[in-house]
Amino acid sequence: MFSISGYLKEWFNTTKYILTQPRDFFKEMPTSGSFKEPLNFMIFTIFIASLLSTPIIMLTFADYLSEMDLSCIILVTAGAFVFSLFVMAISVPLNAFTYHILLMICGANGNFKTTLRVFCYYLSASVFILPSIGIMMLILHIAEKNGLEGGLFDIVSIVFLMAVVILFTYYAFYILFVGFSEAHRMSMKRVIFALVGIPLVINIIIAAIPMAMVFSSGFSTEACGQSTENTLPFDHEYTDTSHVESNITASYGSIPVVDGYYTPEDKWQETQEVNFTSEDVEYTIAAKHDSENLYILIKWEGDPVWQNSMDIHFEQDGNSHDHNLSTGRDDYKYNGAKVYGPGNFADAHYSGGAREEENGMVAGNYSDGFWVQEWVVPLRSADPGDINVEQLPAELGFAVLDWGSGIATGRWPARAWPYEPETWGNLEIVE
Known part of the structure; x- marks a missing residue:
């Protein structure tokens, strides 16, 4: 018989294993077979993450909520929860599909389900990122309400922002990169290039196109029709003798x-x-x-x-x-x-x-x-x-x-x- 407390304990242990020993977890993660376990983990994690993100949304609109009555606040809270639930549920397959294409370019060995499995378990990172953001926003909100402003307020804001973005977000991406590296049997450098290098190169190219058009417009029309072939700076076949x-x-x-x-x-x-x-x-x-x-x-x-x-x-x-x-x-x-x-x-x-x-x-x-x-x-x-x-x-x-x-x-x-x-x-x- 299904037990909520039993599953909650199992979910907590799995989340703890992913967060503390990501490489060992993804080494042992099955890359084929039933998708029931990662799907259940994803659904439950999205539910928990939506609960954790609701206070963040509420803090964002704290000044407006102070002018509402209790029924409106309850309605807004429920709406924030449903909105967060919907956004996360849609983002998982979309992000997994995008990442899978990038990984395939760099030689991933697994299929889309393998990428989706990793992404389902990677959602566990939100369990410590979202509370960290919420705590940061709460402290800043209290500090601002108590008259903390100017240079001191800016310093406190920067310190908390750096702590969350650099420390927690960095580790969250580390979990994702390790997961893809183990599941797709890829080196870490190829995973990083796939998820960071290729998007960076694409953005640079996109930004360079209008600049090139503006730059080339200053020359004679004889230059029109010429094209430059852009290739990604990546040698897929790494060789070491x-x-x-x-x-x-x-x-x-x-x-x-x-x-x-x-x-x-x-x-x-x-x-x-x-x-x-x-x-x-x-x-x-x-x-x-x-x-x-x-x-x-x-x-x-x-x-x-x-x-x-x-x-x-x-x-x-x-x-x-x-x-x-x-x-x-x-x-x-x-x-x-x-x-x-x-x-x-x-x-x-x-x-x-x-x-x-x-x-x-x-x-x-x-x-x-x-x-x-x-x-x-x-x-x-x-x-x-x-x-x-x-x-x-x-x-x-x-x-x-x-x-x-x-x-x-x-x-x-x-x-x-x-x-x-x-x-x-x-x-x-x-x-």
Whole structure:
């Protein structure tokens, strides 16, 4: 039986998850299947947001409302609520459609429903933006009524405006960009270019047309009929050849102790270690195998960071890889160790948009200023998407990304990006 209090609790938990851990939420968000859950979330969020926006509308017309009787105020309040409800309900599909076109131009992998799903959950940002605007307007209204004006009033207004616009709005767009990046398997820079760069370029072109007409009118008519072709300054096929020089060898050897610690007894010293520095953090990667499983160790220095997640990516085409996610297998594993605890492990791969449950295991610990994570990855899996090495030697595309506060603070290779395998390195599994 449907329970309002139960659904309200579920909605609150989902909203909290989106606002505090957007990257993890959109990693786990299904990109296909039933649309019932995101639709219900959108409807309920619009209802809550309309309730929150009503006081803002009322504060805007506070001077006029003071001259009305109670019945008129109630009528205006109800009208403001219905108006807000209607505007938000119409804006969701329209904005999603516009954003989807821009994302498709920059190589989005999902369909319109994928974009709409992200937008449905992105509405949760209004839950903290609208109250912030309302509080700001209320404080300014009270300050103005108490005679605060002139330079001091302007300073207070600017401070509150900057706090809302720069801090809250910036984070709201960050949630949206992260959602599109994860759902459409796009790099953040492509998402930003799609939603910010392209509209900016279009506006510049639109503004430049009348200026060019005015400018050209000062010249002779011989210049008429000439046209200048405008192209967007975006190279869709980003290429980085760093993977040619970025190699890790996984040799055959004894099974290491997988407990999240790096000690001589763990037998990792039998392997080749790769050391690199990224964002002033020193990392060590080691890899080995026993023909059945691939074992990977990652060690780095630093304190736990909010919203941190260590991700490893594999790309395979037979016994090799071609740096292209459109073919072969993309096996992706992430561990939100600094959020959920060192034993948390998730596995995902993309095969027609499907994501799966855990395949393998991870152990991790933080001690003496160092983090250690050890991964066990099956080499022979019957599940589509997981790596399946039938014979050795073999070569896999490989990348490591350490997400700190939602930003890739550590990368191997140096310019690695999850959805651009041409930036990945090579993992050579030898006999």
